Amino acid sequence: MKPIVGISMSREAAEGYPRDFLRATYIEAVRRAGAVPLLLANCDESVSLLELCDGLLLTGGGDVDPTTFGAADDGTEWSGVSPDRDRTELALIAAADHLNLPVFGICRGMQVMAVAYGGTLIQDIPRRRPDSALHHSQKESRERVTHSVDLEPDSRAAEVAGNTHFEVNSFHHQAVDRMPDGWRVVGRASDQMVEAIERPGERYLLGVQWHPEDLATAHQPAQQLFEKFVEACLAYQAGREQHVGRSR
């Protein structure tokens, strides 16, 4: 059986009603890499579905509530804050830890990983870093690349992407600020904004600030981010099947 990747979802209001949704490029990227996507709704019960999963993909979306990382509201204009989503994803990350699952975080997903392990976020790049000449909230379409990233040559991120310097897309006004203990910044934009993080060690814990799911068909590093993550999920699945009681 193919490995199963649990995928977190956005929660935002549409026409006045809250809804959970996911852009289909995430689903297609996971499928192309050879895994089965399992969408995880924003509710406490989703944590039990992780028992079925071989990996967790944390997706992009609205801002993380600053109270989750102990920050005061600094007057930033928030967009898409959802306490239900924050609570669900923080619980999923804790459960993934317990299960030793591989985790891949994209955009908000990388930020929520940093917060879950004790890091903080820059709440609004234009306010905190007005000197940045880069536009991290690009107006171009999602499959267009607009700034470069440099990855640390000895990082998992560089090994996975197969390259240390390439162009990416960018849809964020927040960024990782203080890093959690035991984690490492492994990618930066030319204005030094954090673009990739990982926790060194055997377990696959990697986050990127850009959106490889929107680039993956034409962009080799983006495609490989999904393929190598699914390889880690396959290895997890193989290990799980050796343990009586954890097979399905």
Ligand SMILES: [Mn+2]
């Ligand atoms: Mn960026």
